[in-house]
Amino acid sequence: xxxxxxxxxxxxxxxxxxxxxxxxxxxxxxxxxxxxxxxxxxxxxxxxxxxxxxxxxxxxxxxxxxxxxxxxxxxxxxxxxxxxxxxxxxxxxxxxxxxxxxxxxxxxxxxxxxxxxxxxxxxxxxxxxxxxxxxxxxxxxxxxxxxxxxxxxxxxxxxxxxxxxxxxxxxxxxxxxxxxxxxxxxxxxxxxxxxxxxxxxxxxxxxxxxxxxxxxxxxxxxxxxxxxxxx
Ligand SMILES: Nc1ncnc2c1ncn2[C@@H]1O[C@H](COP(=O)(O)OP(=O)(O)OP(=O)(O)O)[C@@H](O)[C@H]1O
Numbered sequence: 318x319x320x321x322x323x324x325x326x327x328x329x330x331x332x333x334x335x336x337x338x339x340x341x342x343x344x345x346x347x348x349x350x351x352x353x354x355x356x357x358x359x360x361x362x363x364x365x366x367x368x369x370x371x372x373x374x375x376x377x378x379x380x381x382x383x384x385x386x387x388x389x390x391x392x393x394x395x396x397x398x399x400x401x402x403x404x405x406x407x408x409x410x411x412x413x414x415x416x417x418x419x420x421x422x423x424x425x426x427x428x429x430x431x432x433x434x435x436x437x438x439x440x441x442x443x444x445x446x447x448x449x450x451x452x453x454x455x456x457x458x459x460x461x462x463x464x465x466x467x468x469x470x471x472x473x474x475x476x477x478x479x480x481x482x483x484x485x486x487x488x489x490x491x492x493x494x495x496x497x498x499x500x501x502x503x504x505x506x507x508x509x510x511x512x513x514x515x516x517x518x519x520x521x522x523x524x525x526x527x528x529x530x531x532x533x534x535x536x537x538x539x540x541x542x543x544x545x546x547x548x
Contacts, residue, residue, distance in 0.1 A: 320348055320349045321346040321347065321348055321349075321382070322347055322348065322349050322351075322383065322384055322484050322485050322517040323345070323346060323347040323370060323382070323383055323485055323517065323519065324345070324346045324380070324382040325342050325344065325345040325346070325369070325370070325379065325380065325381055325382070326343070326344060326379055326380045326382075327341075327342075327343055327344075327378065327379040327380065328340075328341070328342040328343075328345075328369060328376045328378070328379035328380070328381060329341050329342075329376055329377050329378045329379055330365065330369055330374065330375075330376045330377060331377060332365070336545065336546075337544075337545060337546050338362065338365070338543065338544070338545055339543065339544045340362045340365055340366065340369075340541055340542075340543050341541060341542040341543075342366065342369075342379070342540055342541045343540075344540075345535075345540050347485070347517050347519050348517065349484070349515060349517060350511075350512075350515040350516065350517060351517050351518075351532050351533065352508065352511065352517070352518040352520070352530075352531045352532045352533075353517075353518065353519050353520070353531060353532065353533045353534070353535060354520055354521075354522060354527055354528050354530075354531040354533070354534045354535070355519060355520065355521045355522070355535055355536075355537065355540075356521075356522060356523060356524075356525055356528070356534060356535070356536050356537065357521070357523065357536060357537030357538070358523060358537070359523065361537040361538070361541075361543060362537060362541060362543050363489070363521045363537060364489060364521070366537075366541065367487055367489055367519075367521060369381055370383070370404075370487060370519070371400055371404055371406060371487060372388040372389075372391070372396045372397075372399070372400050373400075375389055376389060383399070383403050383404065383485060384403050384484050384485070386399060386403075388400075397429070398429060398430065401426050401429040401430035401433065402430040402432050402433050402483070403483050403484055403485060404483055404485050404486070404487055405426070405477070405478030405479055405480075405483040405485070405486045405487070405516075406478055406486075406487050406488075406489075407474050407475055407478045407486065407487070407488040407489065407491045408474065408489055408491075409489045409490045409491065409493060411470050411471060411473070411474040412474070413462040413463065413470055413473060413474060413477075414462065415461075415462070415463045416461070417461070417462055418458065418459050418460060418461055418462065419448065419453070419457050419458050419459070419460055419461075419462050419465070419473050420441070420444055420445075420458045420459060421462075422462045422473050422474075422477055423444040423447065423448070423473060423476045423477045423480055424440055424441070424444055424480065425477060426477060426478075426480060426481065426483075427440055427480060427481055430481065433480075433481030433482075433483060434481060436481045436482050437480055437481040437482075440480070440481070443480060443481075444458070444476065444480055445458055447476040447479055447480060447510075448472075448473075448476060450506070450509070450510065451472040451475055451476055451506050451510075452472065452502075452506065453469060453472050453473070453476075454469075457469070467494050467495075468495065468499055468503075471491060471494070471495070471503065472503075472506070474491070475491070475503075475506065475507060475510070479510050479511075479514075479516070482514045482516065483516070484516060484517060485516070485517045485518075485519070486507075486511060486516055486517070486518045486519070486520075487519050487520075488507075488518065488519070488520040488521065489520075489521050490521055490522055490523075491503070491507075491520065492504070492522065492524070492527070493522075500527070504527070504530050508530065518531075
């Protein structure tokens with residue numbers, strides 16, 4: 318696929334240690350503007366796969382291409398900077414800076430990503446616009462992030478991922494803490510934002526009911542071979 322934002326080819330990875338877990342992904346791609354839901358059982362390697370895509374761990378072999386760049390070829394520092402420029406990440410536990418305000422948290426990725434900061438133009442204005450688009454109360458910008466409700470913290474995490482329009486958003490079970498109604502509302506907001514900028518979205522979940530909202534649903538067992546135990 319020529320317009321793939323994400324392309325993994327023949328990726329292999331093994332966690333060392335007592336349990337031992339190896340993962341092989343022959344081919345996985347996500348196109349520009351495409352939303353993909355990745356389903357899989359607990360322990361099937363979803364978070365490991367996301368770490369490979371984000372370049373926080375490196376495969377023993379294979380290619381991990383983001384926006385045309387094979388990130389396995391980049392040195393550690395360059396890879397960190399490339400990730401900050403190209404990928405917005407929403408973690409399961411949100412990973413907000415506990416002592417930072419909502420504004421500090423949303424603006425954080427731009428600190429390490431000059432091109433993304435440039436795309437955001439007036440970064441503070443964009444952060445504040447994202448807050449209102451995501452339904453955060455006005456005036457929340459200078460509030461400590463951890464003083465917010467879980468649902469509000471989640472919106473801050475989404476705004477942080479979206480600021481500066483990275484081409485790819487990676488989300489690891491972002492709805493697991495929410496009830497069904499809040500999940501639907503959350504996805505509405507997320508999709509409205511990704512559609513507005515033709516942003517690609519790869520979201521991990523073990524809830525197949527979310528599938529109908531996505532362009533494509535893939536399952537770990539169909540895209541990856543896993544092995545447990547030491548070789
Ligand atoms: N940091 C680590 N060090 C060693 N082994 C690890 C590490 N992280 C994960 N693993 C191994 O990889 C396997 C897959 O874990 P992973 O977290 O990728 O699965 P998952 O599908 O995301 O699970 P869950 O849905 O429960 O979050 C685990 O069973 C574990 O043995």
